[in-house]
Amino acid sequence: MARDDVEARTSKKYVRTFIFSMKTGTPIEKLHVITKIFMIAAMSVLALYMFDIPVLKGGPDIIGLIFLLTIVFVLLIISGTTKYLANSYLLLALPVPISEFIWWLFFNEGLPGAREVFYLWPGFFPIGISTAVLVCVFGVVYYRTRSIIIAIIPAVLLWWLTAMAGTFDFSPLTTWFRLPIGATYSFTLSSWSVTVALSKALGFAVMIYTSFLFLLTTRDAEIAGAMRQLGLSFKKAFFIALIFRSLNTLLIDYENIRIAQTARAAGVNRKNVFSKIIDLAYVSIPLVATMIRRSTEMGVALYARGFEASKKVTSFKETKRITYMDVTVIAILSVFLIYEVVLGHNINNLFVR
């Protein structure tokens, strides 16, 4: 019977994960959850280390970070979740690395190096790569959102980021034509500012998309199964499984309550922020009341099924074995960690002398 269930599960084309459904049979789906946890831990250690290398020791490992980000995107493509990612989180998560870049550019004090000129406005409209960025970003975001305001904000922001560096504006490779408009407004920053800010943005992107990779390709039951394999008692493993299983249900409850509130005209006339916050506060009562009711019902159901009395319980069917693929992934990441973090080598130095 158990074998039939496992066959039924493995014969499915898609299985539900934390925040999506995952294609079965891909190399990522076959990885053990412990390998995936090791992977996000290793990738985050690498990203944190690479973007934090002090300028005096050669500065952040930009090429290493680009390499990591490429690995993450390749893994996302292999896992078959890129379509979902592109439709949802890719653009949603993009403001975070951009804001990271801006914060680190302007608030990172005490960097050594020569001062370089950057432009708030270079005194002309540069026609070149920056214009291509403006048009592409506007086009993509508008296509996704159908809102001119939402599309214009990231487009102008990214355009300005590509146009503010003097070297871009005055190089014939990046600026092909100039339309003189107004006076020049400029400021100076350390020459390391852009490198450090870019490394922070890349590092953050690595961390964000690695986390998504885990959430898009992992099932709650896999975690409970892994806990059992690690020797946790059934009650503790089931407790953890209950937490993860309840996430989706509670999110649906939250959405339903919000829709019910809207149907009762909540927030129709009141526009100010505090009124909206109070509306949000009023979601809390039905949400918590639903949570308590559901817990009571589930508790009774578990009790009726002999949860407290049973000595021998059925183990999780989603439990996987560690395969040679898991060992290979862990070994490659460990070598990478030792090379970069323990021995202190820098991938940047392999290419830039």
Add this chain to the structure above:
Amino acid sequence: MSGEEKTVSNKQNKYPWSNYTLKLGRGEPVSTTQYVLYAVQIAAVIILSYLSVVLLGPLSYSGISLFYFVYPFFLVFTLWWGIWGILGAYIGCVIGAGLLVGLTPIVSGAYAISDFIPPLVVFIVYRGLLANRGIDPLWRDLTDKEVAGVKTKRVTAWILFIVINGIILNAISAELGVGIENYYGLIPSGAYWGWWAGWFFGDLIAMIIITPVLVKGLTKLVERQGLINGGWVT
């Protein structure tokens, strides 16, 4: 029972909330309903932490929200469910305001300490210290004039509520959270106080607005169902 013990016992029973203490529990094992409830409330805190951070979109950064509305939830849950509420606050921050918004386990695990300390201290201070001095450890005195026939000290309760939770613990939380993110290189030193202020006021506003609503609307219901912990565990 000696005379001294009788005096202590009388003092402890002076208030209707005297059964909510800092003992381990009521001497009973965790029931199946409680077992499920503790797991589900952790899930609820994870979801609310996630929503607290993502609802403000690009304004929220590195897991820091300008309106972290889960803060009052886990404080109230801690007063109801003791160690499970504290666990919920920590796990909620690690997963909801950390992993789900792209922070890695290392950073999330470290900076979630900022959400672990306030509920822990609140539970100890309110149940261990203030409950014996006429302040309700379930915060019903913030909204009610009376609790089970005993007149409440509303003004004192509000002052303590804002000073302890809104200012002292919130400042410690902001210092820990922003400090740890700064240590890991996620927040530049020049922007430290800006993010500190965002954290502090984001939590403070949420706490002042949501806590009374939550307490008024739900504490009686939860208490009536016998679901409030007598001590840390049950």
